[in-house]
Amino acid sequence: MEVDSPEQLQRKQSTYLSFDENFEIQKEVYRGQQYSQIYFARLHCMRALLYSLVPNWKSHLPVCTVLGLEEGKECIIVGTLYKHMKLKPCILDEYSKERSVAPLVKPHNFIHQDDYLVLEDESGRVKLGGTVLSPSVYVTGVVIALHGKETSAGAFFVEDVLEAGLPPQIERQLKSREDKYVVFVSGLSIGSSSSNPLLFQLLVDHITGHLGDEEEQGLAAEIVHLVIAGNSVEISRGLLNGQNLASKDQSRLSEPFKELDIQLTQIAASLPLDIMPGSSDPANFSLPQQPLNRCLFPGSATYNTFRSCTNPHCFELDNIRFLGTSGQNIDDLTKYSEAKDKLDFLESTLRWRHLAPTTPNTLGCYPFTDRDPFLIDSCPDVYFVGNQEKYETRLVKGSEGQSVRLICIPRFCETGVAVVVNMRNLECHALTFGMQFSS
Amino acid sequence: MATPAKNIEGFYKQKKSNTSKSKSTKHAAATSSSSIAQPPALVSQGGSLDLKDDFDEEEQVLRQFDMNMAFGPCIGIPRLDRWERAQAMGLNPPKEIESILKRCKVKPQSLFDGRI
Numbered sequence: 097m098e099v100d101s102p103e104q105l106q107r108k109q110s111t112y113l114s115f116d117e118n119f120e121i122q123k124e125v126y127r128g129q130q131y132s133q134i135y136f137a138r139l140h141c142m143r144a145l146l147y148s149l150v151p152n153w154k155s156h157l158p159v160c161t162v163l164g165l166e167e168g169k170e171c172i173i174v175g176t177l178y179k180h181m182k183l184k185p186c187i188l189d190e191y192s193k194e195r196s197v198a199p200l201v202k203p204h205n206f207i208h209q210d211d212y213l214v215l216e217d218e219s220g221r222v223k224l225g226g227t228v229l230s231p232s233v234y235v236t237g238v239v240i241a242l243h244g245k246e247t248s249a250g251a252f253f254v255e256d257v258l259e260a261g262l263p264p265q266i267e268r269q270l271k272s273r274e275d276k277y278v279v280f281v282s283g284l285s286i287g288s289s290s291s292n293p294l295l296f297q298l299l300v301d302h303i304t305g306h307l308g309d310e311e312e313q314g315l316a317a318e319i320v321h322l323v324i325a326g327n328s329v330e331i332s333r334g335l336l337n338g339q340n341l342a343s344k345d346q347s348r349l350s351e352p353f354k355e356l357d358i359q360l361t362q363i364a365a366s367l368p369l370d371i372m373p374g375s376s377d378p379a380n381f382s383l384p385q386q387p388l389n390r391c392l393f394p395g396s397a398t399y400n401t402f403r404s405c406t407n408p409h410c411f412e413l414d415n416i417r418f419l420g421t422s423g424q425n426i427d428d429l430t431k432y433s434e435a436k437d438k439l440d441f442l443e444s445t446l447r448w449r450h451l452a453p454t455t456p457n458t459l460g461c462y463p464f465t466d467r468d469p470f471l472i473d474s475c476p477d478v479y480f481v482g483n484q485e486k487y488e489t490r491l492v493k494g495s496e497g498q499s500v501r502l503i504c505i506p507r508f509c510e511t512g513v514a515v516v517v518n519m520r521n522l523e524c525h526a527l528t529f530g531m532q533f534s535s
Numbered sequence: 536m537a538t539p540a541k542n543i544e545g546f547y548k549q550k551k552s553n554t555s556k557s558k559s560t561k562h563a564a565a566t567s568s569s570s571i572a573q574p575p576a577l578v579s580q581g582g583s584l585d586l587k588d589d590f591d592e593e594e595q596v597l598r599q600f601d602m603n604m605a606f607g608p609c610i611g612i613p614r615l616d617r618w619e620r621a622q623a624m625g626l627n628p629p630k631e632i633e634s635i636l637k638r639c640k641v642k643p644q645s646l647f648d649g650r651i
Contacts, residue, residue: 127611127612127613127616128611129610129611129612130608130610130611132607132608132610132611133607133608133611133612136607136608137607137624140607140624140626218604218605218607219604465611465612465616465620466616466620466623
């Protein structure tokens with residue numbers, strides 16, 4: 097019996113293009129600017145876009161600025177939404193003498209039925225009334241067009257809303273492709289007490305083809321790329337309390353990285369991988385997070401298949417566009433608005449054409465002056481978010497024939513689930529790893 | 536105690552175009568007879584009294600550019616960068632502003648610089 101079959105399995109390959117230059121901040125210079133600059137850039141780009149969409153929506157109505165509103169005159173205004181939230185934590189609460197309004201226990205979601213929306217542009221702001229616009233669905237920072245009229249009370253009564261909608265998508269030739277898979281995983285949390293190293297090792301072994309018979313290895317050979325969407329390590333909080341670490345504790349800081357590097361070296365030796373920073377990784381706090389330093393990965397960074405990427409991350413594989421984040425944008429939307437599920441939040445960010453509309457209001461962000469890098473110009477084919485509670489996916493169709501696969505990637509340390517996308521038809525399934533000891 | 540009436544014209548600055556001011560302390564008032572210290576807003580960097588700006592025509596033109604909301608907020612961004620951003624966004628800022636900013640010895644920052 098031959099031990100080594102003469103035919104070796106070859107892993108499939110695909111062409112890779114990165115679009116992360118938009119999210120890099122090395123060239124930015126901080127000159128004391130405030131966040132008004134990024135709001136101006138956002139409003140300018142989105143308003144130009146909405147003005148071009150308004151004639152198809154309601155061409156008979158005039159468009160005016162907030163200051164140009166006249167009482168009773170029906171018109172269309174475009175501006176940035178601001179949501180006034182009663183329960184939103186405010187630094188001034190600490191100084192107020194009466195503490196009756198602020199609850200002692202902070203809720204996870206700050207929605208209240210008394211929240212109201214305000215529309216702002218450079219000329220002024222106006223409170224929004226009417227029942228068409230539900231404040232719980234929207235967040236501060238979204239740019240939309242509204243049809244309505246000013247009431248005698250000085251508010252703007254909304255009759256209809258126009259969101260920017262899904263951005264235009266470049267058509268992909270999907271039919272003549274072969275099966276090629278991309279694996280997404282997030283929330284490895286190496287170094288935390290709840291992460292099981294065996295599960296990640298099983299994942300690595302499966303992807304690199306060290307597990308299973310020929311059929312399973314054949315399937316693994318069709319995996320062309322791995323994306324790690326944030327929160328790969330977790331440093332225990334006790335080590336980061338600001339006190340000097342004893343020398344015996346200092347090694348505990350670097351152990352999670354050593355463990356992660358060992359695993360990533362095994363992966364990088366076998367297929368291309370992208371690693372994105374997350375909220376618990378040693379990268380900058382505000383979005384866009386910059387790539388993790390290659391010094392953290394002395395073993396795997398020597399491979400040219402290893403890529404440290406920004407968060408958000410945008411890339412193309414065989415002309416299929418992938419866009420996604422490590423979860424901070426969707427988590428922030430969860431705190432300040434409500435929807436049936438996380439996929440609805442994902443879809444909303446696409447319809448608003450903005451990855452993270454709550455930046456810089458409640459989510460940290462770099463104060464760009466001349467552009468807003470989170471604006472989505474071109475519709476991705478696969479849009480993912482990492483570090484969610486469970487695996488969810490949906491195919492969204494746009495009004496101009498766009499088609500996007502939305503994916504919520506669950507935290508691997510809690511669920512043992514990775515997500516696999518087939519680039520041929522954008523179908524998606526879960527890869528679950530578990531340990532069941534049957535007695 | 537209120538200043539005596541004859542010092543009122545001394546309190547408000549007068550439109551003299553070529554009074555040369557010595558760079559003395561803040562308490563040396565714009566006109567000699569006021570006993571009230573000059574409000575800090577009038578003192579710009581370097582300690583010199585910032586009175587000449589009102590008469591400098593180019594500074595006036597630049598301040599109008601600063602105040603124009605169509606080109607975005609002016610705080611925290613140098614004037615030339617703001618002009619170039621407006622140009623890149625297709626807002627058609629007046630060309631003369633660019634020539635003034637590149638040519639003359641004018642303040643690179645907006646009028647609010649150092650005051651807010």
